[in-house]
Amino acid sequence: xxxxxxxxxxxxxxxxxxxYAIGSKKFGMWLFIISDALTFSAMLMxxxxxxxxxxxxxxxxxxxxxxxxxxxMTFCLLSSSLTMVMAVHAMNHGNRRATVAxxxxxxxxxxxxxxxxxxxxxxxxxxxHVTISxxxxxxxxxxxxxxxxxxxxxxxxxIGVIYLSIIAFAVGRGKFNAEDVEVSGLYxxxxxxxxxxxxxxxxxxxxxx
Amino acid sequence: MSDHNQAVAHQVGGTIKSFSVVWVILLxxxxxxxxxxxxxxxxxxxxxxxxxxxxxxxxxIIAYFMHLKFERFSLxxxxxxxxxLCIVLMLxxxxxxxxxxxxxxx
Numbered sequence: 370x371x372x373x374x375x376x377x378x379x380x381x382x383x384x385x386x387x388x389y390a391i392g393s394k395k396f397g398m399w400l401f402i403i404s405d406a407l408t409f410s411a412m413l414m415x416x417x418x419x420x421x422x423x424x425x426x427x428x429x430x431x432x433x434x435x436x437x438x439x440x441x442m443t444f445c446l447l448s449s450s451l452t453m454v455m456a457v458h459a460m461n462h463g464n465r466r467a468t469v470a471x472x473x474x475x476x477x478x479x480x481x482x483x484x485x486x487x488x489x490x491x492x493x494x495x496x497x498h499v500t501i502s503x504x505x506x507x508x509x510x511x512x513x514x515x516x517x518x519x520x521x522x523x524x525x526x527x528i529g530v531i532y533l534s535i536i537a538f539a540v541g542r543g544k545f546n547a548e549d550v551e552v553s554g555l556y557x558x559x560x561x562x563x564x565x566x567x568x569x570x571x572x573x574x575x576x577x578x
Numbered sequence: 579m580s581d582h583n584q585a586v587a588h589q590v591g592g593t594i595k596s597f598s599v600v601w602v603i604l605l606x607x608x609x610x611x612x613x614x615x616x617x618x619x620x621x622x623x624x625x626x627x628x629x630x631x632x633x634x635x636x637x638x639i640i641a642y643f644m645h646l647k648f649e650r651f652s653l654x655x656x657x658x659x660x661x662x663l664c665i666v667l668m669l670x671x672x673x674x675x676x677x678x679x680x681x682x683x684x
Contacts, residue, residue: 388650388652389649389650389652389653389656390649390650391649391650391653396653399653399657400657403657403660403661406661407661407664407665410664410665410668411668414668414669414671414672417625417672417675418671418672418674418675419675421621421622421625421672421675421676422674422675422676422678422679423679424679432616436612436615440608440612443608444605444608447601447604447605447608448601450601450639450643451597451598451601451643453643454592454597454642454643455594455597457645458592458594458597551645554643554644555644555645558639558640558643558644559644561639561643562636562639562640562644565632565635565636565639566629566632566636568608568611569611569615569628569629569631569632570628570629573611573612573614573615573628574615574621574624574625574628576615576616
């Protein structure tokens with residue numbers, strides 16, 4: 370019987386300490402992710418309601434640069450999720466050097482995403498005069514919902530980059546174990562997952578066709 | 579961290595090949611979404627199609643990248659039915675969205 374199974378069986382007979390056969394940190398991160406998913410769900414529902422119920426909804430995103438930019442941002446996040454999986458895989462096999470390298474690649478993807486996103490915000494605010502309360506294209510609700518939703522997501526990405534930087538630094542110094550890297554990976558994949566809904570709802574449904 | 583947690587934490591699931599295949603599929607689905615955005619179809623059909631693809635992408639990320647496919651089924655049952663139920667409950671407002679414009683006083 371493997372160590373994992375043995376630990377689980379023991380715990381079940383001594384009070385069920387780990388009915389899910391995962392560590393407490395990982396379970397805690399899952400609970401956080403579920404609660405955060407509800408927050409994003411509510412915001413996406415509100416956005417979709419406004420989008421469908423407003424006939425003069427703005428469509429400010431031209432194919433280039435708007436849709437091209439957001440597609441590259443999607444590519445950055447998806448690729449950073451792959452490098453994060455590689456980091457977890459390397460750490461599970463005890464290879465700390467490779468783990469740090471993969472986490473740094475993940476951070477690179479996150480930073481690229483934030484830079485592209487900030488550039489896009491700058492273009493919308495400075496050149497196209499879109500603000501939280503007004504825009505020249507149509508319903509003023511667009512600015513409030515767009516900046517609210519993408520701003521909350523970008524905040525999560527920035528926090529993720531800081532979180533992964535701390536993990537990479539500690540793993541490089543021989544601290545933390547495979548579970549710690551996996552828990553940080555769960556957070557990063559969640560940030561990627563949320564973007565899989567923001568990209569079509571916010572960008573593709575407001576594309577200038 | 580306790581020895582117990584140390585013992586249960588270290589689990590390996592999935593291979594580099596399977597992760598790479600999932601990554602490619604996610605990129606292809608994203609390209610399909612961009613293609614659909616430029617097809618002239620009614621808004622509600624477009625919304626449904628894009629959300630369907632996004633749910634498939636989310637499921638693949640959760641299953642493979644977030645490792646849930648390799649965890650105990652009890653973890654999935656504890657976390658996800660509640661989440662899906664809450665999201666479905668939020669959908670109760672959506673039919674109003676498509677008729678809100680026609681219900682406004684002219």
